[in-house]
Amino acid sequence: MADKVATREAYGKTLLVLGAENPKVVVLDADLSKSTKTADFGKKYPERFFNMGIAEANLLGTAAGLAAAGKIPFASTFAIFAVGRAFEQIRNSIAYPKLNVKIAATHSGITVGEDGGSHQAIEDVAIMRAVPNMVVLVPADGEETRQVILAAAKYYGPVYIRMGRLDVPLLFGEDYQFEIGKANVLREGTDAAIMANGVMVSMALEAADELAAQGISVSVVNVASVKPLDEETIIRVAKTTKAVVTAEEHNIIGGLGSAVAEVLAEKEPTPMVRVGLKDTFGESGKPTELLEKYGLTKDALIKAVQEVLLKKQK
Amino acid sequence: MTALELKRVANVIRQDIISMLAAAKSGHPGGSLSAADIVATLFFNEMRLNPKDPHWEDRDRFVLSKGHAAPVLYSALAEKGYFPKEELQGLRQTGHMLQGHPDMKKTPGVDMSTGSLGQGLSAANGMALAGKLDGKDYRVYAVLGDGEMAEGQIWEAAMAAAHYKLDNLTAILDYNGLQIDGKTDSVMCSAPLVQKWQAFCWHVIEVDGHDIDALLAGFAEAKQVKGKPTMIIAKTVKGKGVSFMEDQAGWHGNAPSLEQAEQALKELREEAENLG
Structure with a gap:
């Protein structure tokens, strides 16, 4: 395989x-x-x-x-x-x-x-x-x-x-269960959460591993269903971790980060950092180089978690 | 129905258009009136329908691509019995089912939501493709406006309908020559339309869109055509049947006042009497 x-x-x-x-x-x-x-x-x-x-x-x-x-x-x-x-x-x-x-x-x-x-x-x-x-x-x-x-x-x-x-x-086996309107908590943590979808999910898992080695416990939530959004899971995870990073291969305006921010702002105000394209177009290049250049990497997620933890402490 | 009976139906539809627009105090009389004979002929003679079962799988389909002419469709549907005629008075009013442009979710008998110009023919193509795929013998009719000939999507759809040999599709162009900003030829000249549709590999028929016999003959001819879709270019008069609205671009999207409506209805009733 x-x-x-x-x-x-x-x-x-x-x-x-x-x-x-x-x-x-x-x-x-x-x-x-x-x-x-x-x-x-x-x-x-x-x-x-x-x-x-x-x-x-x-x-x-x-x-x-x-x-x-x-x-x-x-x-x-x-x-x-x-x-x-x-x-x-x-x-x-x-x-x-x-x-x-x-x-x-x-x-x-x-x-x-x-x-x-x-x-x-x-x-x-x-x-x-x-x-x-x-x-x-x-x-x-x-x-x-x-x-x-x-x-x-x-x-x-x-x-x-x-x-x-x-x-x-490949992240999931056949035992994985996707459902429209449901987010999947892939890893439970207590210090912060990364809510991601698409290509960012595998990086979120890697970032969580590396942060665990540093003693930081991170939840990873796969939000494949951006709409309808699983508000219940997002709120529950935000309540537990009190710090949320979103990650998407998309403009930070209007996508997953915005969707999560909308829910949390109204129902569970939580310190957040959105990882995505910072209102900029892409360019020609190798995909991996572009991900690096535009800050869509495991390392960028680790930095974002550290940043959101500082916000949480304030 | 005979041609005379269809003329009577068209007259009733025109009266409905005037009274519902006057009640709504908004809407599009010109292009509704120009299409009345086409729509009457389709709904009361040509199309295989069952008003008691609007979603009947074997029904012929109708797509009003020039969706702003919704009143002509609503009147025909009400006259056919899809819903009570009283609904016509709720046109464009909050909480009523007759939307400013056709809405298949709200109005029984409406096969496709339309009104954003240029999109109807593509939907009609899809229905015709599905009919072929299912081995069904239903036909699909799409009424287009000449103003929307400027939309690129019309020509994408024209190409595709010929490519997929959709001989179960008949499009009718309500060629009234006017659009909001004035004469279609001066806003954006789409002529020569006969040659354009022929060049897109359609069978083209030209008729007087107010001559019921000519329309009947056109629809009959379209049914005989194999291997290609048919475009019936129906020359019409915008505002047809109401003297002060005829051939006036100003009546594209303005409702008549109560006095104007009364005058229009008087003329249409006289026409009905003359029809006998």
Whole structure:
């Protein structure tokens, strides 16, 4: 078993399972099926696969029509084109009538890498989270992606699934249980908590290990379901640790950090530090170098925990 | 229904449009009136529907891409019995089901939420694709405005419908030549539309959009076309049926006052009497 797999790879494999299980599942792509990994579904179920060409507005609108006629469409393209180019189609043709469309977006965040800032969606979670009726899911590894895709297919209504291009460590086994609206506490600690999703989860676990060696006990919470948000778990962990760091491969404005801050500000005011892109676009480069440059690393998380512990002492 | 009966239905729809807009004190009369004959012909002759079961799987689908003409659709639905006619008086009012633009979640018989221009044809494509996939023989009808021909998504959808050979799809262009800011040709010229749709590999039919017989013939022809979608370019008059609204861009999005509504209804009742 490979120790690393991109979430988009897991998406492609899970589509094949879904294709066999549920004849209502159809897949649409915008000339990126080799990159989004929908191509295998297209080969196996050509009659249920629609390449819409480089035309994202029509891609999402057609998905809406398919859903209105009873299908379960997975509409795939890069996050920047789905949420960016076709925002209003998502809003008015899909979310407003609460149609059963799954927007499966790959190549999110700066780990897109070499293609550069123009192709790195860093605001998609913020945008999708602000749309009523929309569920927003950000899986951390291959297994969680598999479960997210299956859960999205089972749920009736629009779902935005944010996936990445980069190979990421496998964190979970089949005993792991993802549920829409539930956060998973991966590690219980008492001094501080890191609430993370996507590629940041594995780094959060590494940071917690290293901090444990320094005698600092850190909870790690995987918040794959950004919306609906598991307020109960977030509040419970914040009450225990009284210090929270959020971590996401996304602008610090509007994403997971904002979602957690909103809940805690109203219900359990807690010292916080948000780790993410500091309101800046990305650039071309190797994904790992970009993560380093933009402060999305294990070391950045360790620093953030130390910072939030100082805030807590005040 | 005969052409004469359909004309009577269109007349009733026009009266409904005027009275509901006057009650709402807002809305879009011009493009609702121009589409009345098209919508009457579709709902009362062409389409296979069951008002008692709005979600019937085998029904023909209707997408009003020019969603601001919602009153024409609401009147047709009420006349068909999808909901009581009294609802028409609640148009655009808080807590009522008839939204300013069609909302499939709130109004029985509305197959797609529309109104943000340029999006309806894509949804219609999706429904037509689903019909083909399921081996169903239902047809999908989409009414488009000429103003929204400026939206790029229309042409993305035009390309895709031809690519997927959606011969179960008929689009109707309500070609009234006017939009909010004036003549469509001066705001953003989309002509020549016949050649454009032909170039996108559609079967194109040109009709007078107020001539019921021509509309009936157009829909019949569209059903015979195999391997490609059909665009019926229906030349219409904005504000049709109300003398002071006809061909006036100013009546795109303004409701008539009570006096103006009375005058309009008087003209429409006279027309009804003349129809016999």
